[in-house]
Every structure is written in structure tokens, then in C-alpha cells.
Amino acid sequence: MAAEPAARAGLDPSRAPAKVNLTLRVLGRRADGYHDLDSLVAFAGAGDRLSFAPGPDWAIRVEGPSAADTGDPADNLVLKAARALEARCPGLPRGSFRLTKRLPVAAGLGGGSSDAAAALRLLAASAGLPAGHGAVVAAAVATGADVSVCLDPSARMMAGIGERVGEKLGLPPLFAVLANPGVAAPTPSVFRELGLRPGQRLREDPGAPPPRGRAALMDWLAARGNDLEAPALRVAPAVGETLAALRATQGCRLARMSGSGATCFGLYDDCHAAARAARTLRTRHPGWWIAPTLLR
């Protein structure tokens, strides 16, 4: 699909929202080692921020509460995305990025991918390219498995290794609490723990798309899960504690892990129930990252 230009979609191009996998099914493992997925993704109000100013060369400054966890700025996916776009658009004006990192890192929220997608939106806007331009989409695929789905963030099905992105679903917004126990669940370790051989298939069907009504959607979500939850529990047992803590909050309708973890989410009937659950979790687990948020 071609993403809508960011301005037409009404999206603030500097916002890099957290991506949440409401469902994640692993269909099998490809010969190259990557896993084919079938996932419903949605995006949160919570996220990082990115700004861009033209300058002589590519540069990035990272600040914010999670800045210390982001590693060497030279390896940041924002710069990888910028270079991937420049390789496809010779003469693209260079410049420096300022990233305000609020999301936990390597947490199953696609934070780095969403930052990279925001960089592509900002660069496309500064170069006068529509956000759905072929070079932008190709640069997203080249930057990372999850970057494509973050280019125009709204609820969609995602397939392949993440590069096949469905149409906007227009789901009812979901009231959620995101909870991260501060323990890393590195994506490659979680996929490895799944234990599939290259070429091994688990399922062939891509699955039915979700219904649009809230009650039917909740039933559809309850009947599905995240295939990476069991391997993530072995890599990071704190995932189990996080799911149990969410399920113990008043009004929690459903709790699941996002991506390869360790962040989990709980769903609630309204924003008051979600806010109350977030307060309870902050009291019980003062060291955790907790964010009440709307998923859409």
C-alpha cells in the first residue's frame, strides 16, 4: 500500500508513537532465518519526539528519560533511515536530528522503528517528497522489519517479516495501559527461543481481519494471542509478572505482551479505568515504566 502524505493524514511528522502488537502470530521461519508474521498493530498516544534541522552532515542528539539506554548515537536507526533515503535520493539535503527518547528501549514497542519512520517523514517533508513516495517506502524496508508499518501509524494488519502493510482499519480506539518491567527481552533471543528451523512452517493461513465493532473486536482479540509470549517468558520471566500485575488491576479486560516483549498491555472499557489501573501499577511497581494511553 502507499502511505498517505503525512500532512493529508493529519499526522504530526515529529511524533514517533509506540507501536503495539494487539495480536502476533508466527506463520513460520524463512530460509534466511527471519520469521513470517501475521499481526494486528495499533499505535499509542505515548511516544518519542524527533525534530530535524538542515546542516552540513548527518548528526543526531539524543535526550530524554530513555536516552541513556539507546547506545551509540552513530548506530541509531534514525541515521540508518536517513542514509537509506539518501542512497535512493542523491542530493537529499542532510542535517541533524534531535530525538527525545521517552519510550523504553528494546521493549517490543517498535520505538527505534517509529523513530526511523519519523525521520523518513521529516526528510520527505523537507525534500518535498510525498510520504508514500517509492524511495521513502524502500528506505523504510531497508532500515528494519518494523519501519514500514510505522510510516503512517494507525491500526493495520502487518504480514511478511513486517514489510507487508495492510490498509488502515479504522478500529474503535482502545483504552490501554502499557507496562514495562525494566527488563530487556532482546528480539533475536526471543525468536531464537521459539526454536523453528529455517524453512519450517507453523501455519499457512494469514487469518481473518478483525471486526470493527468494539465488543466483537474484544472477542476477536481474546481468541488470539502473541506467539512470542511463551518464548519471551523463558528469556525474561518478568514478562509473566507484568501480565499478572495487569490482569490483577480492576477492570482489565485483556492483557497481552507486545512484539517480542517485555512490554505488556492491558485493555480497559474507558479512560477512567485505564488511569486507575496505571495509578495502581505505579504504586505496586514503582520501578516500572507505566503509560495509560489510547491505541488507534
Ligand code: C5P
Ligand atoms: O529487523 P530487526 O532489526 O527489527 O530484527 C531484529 C532481529 O529479530 C532479526 O535479526 C531477527 O533475528 C529477528 N526477527 C525475525 N523475524 C522478524 C523480525 C525480526 O526473526 N519478522
